[in-house]
Amino acid sequence: MQDASTHIILDTRRVLKDGTFPVKLRVTHQRKQKYYPTGVSLALEDFERLNSNRPGRELKDIGLELQDIERKAVRVIEKLPSFSFEEFERRLQRSGSPSEIFSAFDTAITRLRKAGRAATADNYESARNSLRRFASGKAFTPRKGKTKAEIATLLHEEEKNTTPLPFSRVTPDFLENYEEWMLQEGRSGTTVGIYLRPLRALFNEAIASGEVSQELYPFGKRKYQIPSGANVKKALALKDIQRIFDYVPATESEARSRDLWLFSYLCSGINVKDIARLTYRQLDKETIIFVRSKTRRTTRQKQKQITVPLLPEAMAIIGRWGNKPVTPDTYIFPVLVSALSPEQELARVKQATKTVNKYMKRIATALGIEKDVTTYTARHSFSTVLKRSGVSTAFISESLGHSSEKTTQHYLDSFETDAKRQVVSKLTAFPK
Incomplete structure (x- = not known):
């Protein structure tokens, strides 16, 4: 003892x-x-x-x-x-048995929260809770409409009644059954992929540390392959983006949301979290320079700075909605304040994203745009409009802050149907 x-x-x-x-x-x-x-x-x-x-x-x-x-x-x-x-x-x-998956999840979640990576920690929690329900044979219980206390009680009951899940039990068959269970519960293949990537990362960590044998690895060719998200067209045509530019907002909230969406589109598809973190120190007369929050902690290489040339329209948006007074350490847009915890920052970014998406949906409906117009659409529209204009994939990749052009290819939307029709019509353009 x-x-x-x-x-x-x-x-x-x-x-x-x-x-x-x-x-x-x-x-x-x-x-x-x-x-x-x-x-x-x-x-x-x-x-x-x-x-x-x-x-x-x-x-x-x-x-x-x-x-x-x-x-x-x-x-x-x-x-x-x-x-x-x-x-x-x-x-x-x-935190517990190294060969047990839920303990590995708990350790990773604690580590991520200590590192200030609240969004990634939330993703790992969602993945852990989903696998826990599947392993214990429980049906998915919708969280929508429930209070935080009710959700906490549900999670506590699930955890209390969960048996351990050894790495050795997670075989390709187990994962195939999990995917089928998720689809039957009404979840998409994209969600399955989002939940299984953290599990794959935990397998890789456990194998690298010698706690799990390489022979137990269930992912890869001739084993289980994580489903990729469907390549749904997310970008808007240039004519629809012009209509959003020309739209006269009905309220101040509509105006602010429309302008933040346009700022993302004009500034290399910058996402809401990175917009929220911009300070006046990063702004000069011609450019904004930033590092994507998404890659700040996940790459061991020298951080890739993204330099965005500021168009007059983007400067006008800063002039309309930027915080005053202008000091180097002041956030440009009124989304964040100083001294927030990672969880508080994440909550504010989520709320800002939700607000922009809500008003952009109203604007799209008013303009007769049938596509789902979200903050993500702005990023895809930026890359796709440049592609259709003949800009190189290398330039687009650098502007988006991608580590490789292969990643950029997934972002680049397909040409509109009418553009394709014009191309294939040449097949029957016989001489008169």
Whole structure:
């Protein structure tokens, strides 16, 4: 037995902004103590109620979560040949059995959140929860319309009733059955791909670390291949983009959403998150320079800067909606404010995207544009309009910030039907 002890404590040395205190795991070894975050914070009176006979449902669930954290720490300590904080922390971060998929997901989610990659962490959580429902034989329970508390209760019940999923159980047949289950539940092949890519990444990590044998890898040729998203035409024709330019907005909200959509189109298809993060420091009289948030942490190479020549129309949009006063560190557009957590930033970006999409749908309907016009459409329209104008794929790839032209090819939309008809009509353009 190791001479190290664990205890869940309320760290009253530092009060948080909401008046609560962080709950921490305290580990003591040879009179030395170290504290580890649990992700939970409570008021003093709630922490005192936590271990009472009737703590209430919400506190009871929190208590179970904290007990699970402490149990994991105890298991790690018991398996150590000799205790050291360094080895304890290393094994604790792996959070459970290295050959178990849900533990691997939990570890990755924690790592991503610590790195500030809230959107990717959310994607891993969705993938984990979907696989958990499938592995336990549960039907998909729609989350739409439910409160955050109701969703949290659903997830807690699912986690509580889930049996472990070893890497060895995930075979090509397992994945084929999962895909079929997802489609029967009304999910698309695109969603299947989005959920299985994190699982593939976890397999690669586990194999690279020696925790899983290469022979167990279920992906690839003659095994299971993750479905690709359908190559749906997302770009608008230039004539429709002109109609959006010429549209007279009915409200200020319509005007702002239309202008943010046009700013994306005019500025290399920049997405809403990167628009939100732009500061005046990145702006000069002729260009905006930025690095895509999507690639900032995912590439080991030198970050690729995207330099966008600013058209007069883009400068006019900044003039209409830009924050004042103009200082180097001020965000250009009023989407974000300083000192936001990654989760708060993600929520604001999602809300801004949702608002733009809502008003662009109204504008498209008013103009008789039948396509689904979203912020994503602006990026695809930027690349496709340039393609149709004879611009090289290399230039478009650089403008989009892609690592290769192959990626860009997936973005480039097909020519309109009437353009194709004009081309194939030459097959019967016999001399008179």
